[in-house]
Amino acid sequence: MSNRITATAMQLAWDSETQSRKGYVRPRSDDPYHSYRWTRLSRRWRAEHPVCAECLKSGRYVAAEVVDHIVPWPVCGDFFDEKNLQSLCGPCNIAKGNRDKKLIQEWHRNNPQSK
Numbered sequence: 001m002s003n004r005i006t007a008t009a010m011q012l013a014w015d016s017e018t019q020s021r022k023g024y025v026r027p028r029s030d031d032p033y034h035s036y037r038w039t040r041l042s043r044r045w046r047a048e049h050p051v052c053a054e055c056l057k058s059g060r061y062v063a064a065e066v067v068d069h070i071v072p073w074p075v076c077g078d079f080f081d082e083k084n085l086q087s088l089c090g091p092c093n094i095a096k097g098n099r100d101k102k103l104i105q106e107w108h109r110n111n112p113q114s115k
């Protein structure tokens, strides 16, 4: 009997967590950059890829500061797709961010229903 109640309570807790992750319960928390999943993923990614991917292309080993989406979010569609991630140093991230801006603006023009 008590086991059953516990199981139900756990299911409810899990459901509400799942819903809040999807943004149904707390729509303002749907920014994936502030999700626990991203914190965990980006931390692991940086540990595994500590060098800036852009600088590495020209043979320089520069410590990465951020995890970047190669195809920017939300254009890429899947925020957590690890095939779309790379580590970047500060300057490379800023340079790429400026290039990404155009892509993101265009995406919003083509997807007016999104905010």
Ligand SMILES: [Zn+2]
Pocket: 052, 053, 054, 055, 056, 062, 088, 089, 090, 091, 092, 093
């Ligand atoms: Zn760099």
